[in-house]
Amino acid sequence: MERDGGGCASARGMAILAVAGTVLVTLTIIGRASGGVALLPLDIIVGVLACTLLPLLLRWPIAAAVALALLAAVSPAATPPSNIATLHIARSRPVALAVGAGLFGLAAHAVQGLLHPTPGLSYGWWLVLVLVTHAALVAWGAFTRARRALLESLRERARRAEEEQAQRVAAARAHERTLIAREMHDVLAHRLSLVAASAGALEYRPDAPPEQLAKVAGVVRAGVHQALEELREVIGVLRADGTDPTADAPQPTLTDLPALLDESRAAGVVLDVDNWVTDPSSTPEGTGRSAYRIIQEGLTNARKHAPGRPVHVQVDGGPGDGLLIDIRNLLPDQPPNSPPGSGTGLVGLAERAQLAGGRLGHGVTPDGEFRLHAALPWPG
Known part of the structure; x- marks a missing residue:
């Protein structure tokens, strides 16, 4: 269930990024067209291909990121989807793969700067801008991934702590019940053995004097009464919640x-x-x-x-x-x-x-x- 929930969240996030990428591609194409760029058909084709490749990041992130970076080398219209791919890999893959994707995107945009230089911006500053952008994307994605892993680790620790606490409580209850059962054995076995011994005397000496029979019968009656009282005390301990200090009778x-x-x-x-x-x-x-x-x-x-x-x-x-x-x-x-x-x-x-x-x-x-x-x- 957790995996399905994570997949749904990733799908929703990718849908949002796809929409944002499409909007950015459209704005890029419009901006280049307003600047009098003659390669408008190429930008449109590359932009459509880039927007089509964005959903593939969910299943084949590395291949899709490479394809988007190659498209970005051909036309600036693929730059927003390529940057989205770099960010997605940095958020979902180890740092080594994220750095590799960032370097590949950097190289692709370096080629783009040679093929489509930006007016008023030297190629050196273009490289600096591209380097800062991809470094920021990799760092942001890695930070997001580390934060998500930390939160998951904290949730797992909290869950384990709750389970261990429940196990400790169950073990304490079982131990306490064992002690109570042992106490019940000690108390009732002694009391009932007295009753059994006295009853045996009545059984084997029916011809005893009435005074002696009455005395033995009194011992049996008292023993049964005390056994019931002690059993009631033990049951009271079992029912008590431990908050009443007077609930436990003093032990002999x-x-x-x-x-x-x-x-x-x-x-x-x-x-x-x-x-x-x-x-x-x-x-x-x-x-x-x-x-x-x-x-x-x-x-x-x-x-x-x-x-x-x-x-x-x-x-x-x-x-x-x-x-x-x-x-x-x-x-x-x-x-x-x-x-x-x-x-x-x-x-x-x-x-x-x-x-x-x-x-x-x-x-x-x-x-x-x-x-x-x-x-x-x-x-x-």
């Missing part, structure tokens, strides 16, 4: 660890906790948030893959020493029928730890324990 950090441990104990998990961090509130926000999510995911995996087995959680560290997290649990002899999951929890934790400037590892120890350990930065 290491100071919220006791509540997390109490929830797991209420669901029947046997926990052995060694928390040597004396002041959790002094933990950097990013480190504390990552530590909370790592411990939350570790407890979730322990409930899913080793139900009923005790879990040992150790947290240690301080300013300048970093924060160390170690979670261990014995693996069962037979893998349980765990609730379905995406299988990307540990991958997300590793990415979270890496983004925080730390590292995370996991695997089975020689003692048959599954170990999840992480080291996070804690600047001094």
Whole structure:
């Protein structure tokens, strides 16, 4: 489409130049006739041929320019079309071709000055006038071509900048959605695993005392309620446009660890906790948030893959020493029928730890324990 538009513009411009050239040829012929020049028939024939050749500049610019220059050497009636051809080549072709066309036109008009000298003007000044004219035509055409190329380059840069900006915005949105999806996995998987563990206790112990059944049912009800609240918060983040600073709820950090441990104990998990961090509130926000999510995911995996087995959680560290997290649990002899999951929890934790400037590892120890350990930065 751009090429067609450029062709239409060139055609319109050439039509205007053809009309202008015809007018100039007519005026030249009239001027020479009024001066008593006897070669009027030759001027008319050359002028008609020159006007006929002007439209050919669109398809064969070099050949048409050469033909017009040869006609200009025979008669001054072809001078306006020849100059138009030189200007057209300078505007549409490289500088080397433009200079060549200008020199050829200069040579043709030098011959014209010998064949048809201008009264009252010496041949030397004629050459100077012709040289200045063709130099101006080549310079003007080259400047116009360079300006057009610059404008096209600026438009292309603006278009690319808009496309790159759109790509950056799309990448930022995709990254943010990935973070939100990971957060949803961490939060809801933990909460729903608590509900699943409590519901399993109701299923396998229907003969339990009513007080215990009521307590477990209360844990299930509270867990489902909290899961719905957290899901509502995540959906609120997805819907928010980022302009309301109060739209994002504060994320849990290491100071919220006791509540997390109490929830797991209420669901029947046997926990052995060694928390040597004396002041959790002094933990950097990013480190504390990552530590909370790592411990939350570790407890979730322990409930899913080793139900009923005790879990040992150790947290240690301080300013300048970093924060160390170690979670261990014995693996069962037979893998349980765990609730379905995406299988990307540990991958997300590793990415979270890496983004925080730390590292995370996991695997089975020689003692048959599954170990999840992480080291996070804690600047001094």
